[in-house]
Amino acid sequence: MGARLAGAGFGFLSQLMLARAFPPYQVGVAFLAISITTFVSLLITGGYHTIGLTYLARFQAFARPGLIAAFLQAARRDMTMLAAVAVLLASLFWLLPADPGVVAATFWGTLAAVPLAAIRLNNSAANAQKRFALSYAPDFVFRPGLLLVVIGLLWVTGTTGSAMPVLWALPVISLGVALVQALLLGPDNAWRRTPPARTDMRPYYRSRALSMLAVTLVAGATADIVVMIGGFFLAPEDVAILGVAIRIAALVGFFALASQQFVLRDLVTVQAQGSAADIDRLLARTNLSSAAVMAGALVVVMLTGPWILGLFGPHYADAYGPLLVFLLAQTTRVLGGMNAQLLALGGHQLRSAALCLLALAVLVLGSVLLAPLLGIMGIALATVGAELFWAIGLGMLAQRLEPRRGDFLASFKIKR
Numbered sequence: 001m002g003a004r005l006a007g008a009g010f011g012f013l014s015q016l017m018l019a020r021a022f023p024p025y026q027v028g029v030a031f032l033a034i035s036i037t038t039f040v041s042l043l044i045t046g047g048y049h050t051i052g053l054t055y056l057a058r059f060q061a062f063a064r065p066g067l068i069a070a071f072l073q074a075a076r077r078d079m080t081m082l083a084a085v086a087v088l089l090a091s092l093f094w095l096l097p098a099d100p101g102v103v104a105a106t107f108w109g110t111l112a113a114v115p116l117a118a119i120r121l122n123n124s125a126a127n128a129q130k131r132f133a134l135s136y137a138p139d140f141v142f143r144p145g146l147l148l149v150v151i152g153l154l155w156v157t158g159t160t161g162s163a164m165p166v167l168w169a170l171p172v173i174s175l176g177v178a179l180v181q182a183l184l185l186g187p188d189n190a191w192r193r194t195p196p197a198r199t200d201m202r203p204y205y206r207s208r209a210l211s212m213l214a215v216t217l218v219a220g221a222t223a224d225i226v227v228m229i230g231g232f233f234l235a236p237e238d239v240a241i242l243g244v245a246i247r248i249a250a251l252v253g254f255f256a257l258a259s260q261q262f263v264l265r266d267l268v269t270v271q272a273q274g275s276a277a278d279i280d281r282l283l284a285r286t287n288l289s290s291a292a293v294m295a296g297a298l299v300v301v302m303l304t305g306p307w308i309l310g311l312f313g314p315h316y317a318d319a320y321g322p323l324l325v326f327l328l329a330q331t332t333r334v335l336g337g338m339n340a341q342l343l344a345l346g347g348h349q350l351r352s353a354a355l356c357l358l359a360l361a362v363l364v365l366g367s368v369l370l371a372p373l374l375g376i377m378g379i380a381l382a383t384v385g386a387e388l389f390w391a392i393g394l395g396m397l398a399q400r401l402e403p404r405r406g407d408f409l410a411s412f413k414i415k416r
Contacts, residue, residue: 028236031243036109047213052124112170249326336391338406
């Protein structure tokens with residue numbers, strides 16, 4: 001959590017410095033490239049980095065090096081194929097009659113996504129070896145920290161007329177961090193050359209990995225997806241406004257949902273003990289603390305939002321309305337509680353994954369319908385609709401598949 005908090009802080013400072021130093025058009029291009037890097041890197045992993053947290057740790061605990069090698073070989077093969085497809089498609093963007101800044105953001109963001117995907121798989125490998133510093137620090141601390149340094153140097157030297165140096169820095173930073181992480185991991189490096197496994201395990205792992213990928217995209221990359229959608233419907237200057245609004249809201253949501261990460265181990269423990277009353281109390285306390293943080297943040301932003309946005313510059317004053325709507329979307333997610341965790345612990349990832357894909361469809365369809373009419377506010381309203389769909393759907397799934405629901409209303413017996 002400390003590493004993720006540091007990364008969130010570096011990311012916020014990078015956005016602030018970009019907005020203060022670069023013209024709005026260039027800020028929108030940079031925001032779009034950063035979001036593409038995050039989103040495409042997750043696609044390239046194919047979900048292997050997520051299921052690897054469980055499988056690799058299990059194989060390591062039972063001393064099964066053959067299974068570890070087979071898993072990593074399957075992951076490397078699929079990820080290499082996905083990376084080649086992603087880079088090829090991004091290269092074809094240069095042939096389209098699209099905005100040059102959007103095309104450049106797509107290409108350089110995708111190029112940076114390839115080494116970032118390698119970092120994500122090595123994060124899982126390092127976690128299985130209990131080398132936690134190498135599991136979390138490279139992605140959450142060093143990569144955003146180095147980007148912050150680059151933006152700071154550009155600001156100090158006055159090289160702020162174009163976002164291209166930022167775009168070029170993205171793949172260089174990702175590649176550098178990936179190489180250093182792999183070097184420090186040594187024999188634990190997931191990308192080391194190993195003898196071919198006897199059995200190709202890709203057919204076994206693919207469905208599980210793709211299911212977890214869908215959950216990861218909705219749970220952890222919504223802000224990047226929203227910015228990418230904005231790139232299709234908005235001018236880069238408006239993408240800059242959209243990016244500021246959604247990322248401030250996402251930062252607030254990160255703090256509000258942090259308690260869920262801390263209590264997950266306790267939730268597993270009380271479930272193993274079979275104490276229904278203890279589970280209900282734990283869920284109630286977690287939901288209450290998350291809702292309290294979100295309520296306080298809403299009040300603060302309503303009162304000081306114009307001043308906060310003023311830190312980014314006068315161009316971002318129009319982000320106040322969308323910011324409040326995005327905060328409403330985050331509030332919906334917070335009130336949805338821990339239904340997703342309960343379903344995961346119950347082994348219902350496939351059901352959750354299908355619901356995540358439907359929520360993404362709601363977000364995209366809503367944006368297609370509303371963005372041409374309402375611009376940034378249309379995308380913000382589509383985000384609220386997607387979050388509401390996801391929260392209600394998770395609650396219904398938990399009601400049907402689990403002994404209890406983990407959302408705010410269910411925890412406090414307001415509604416069953």
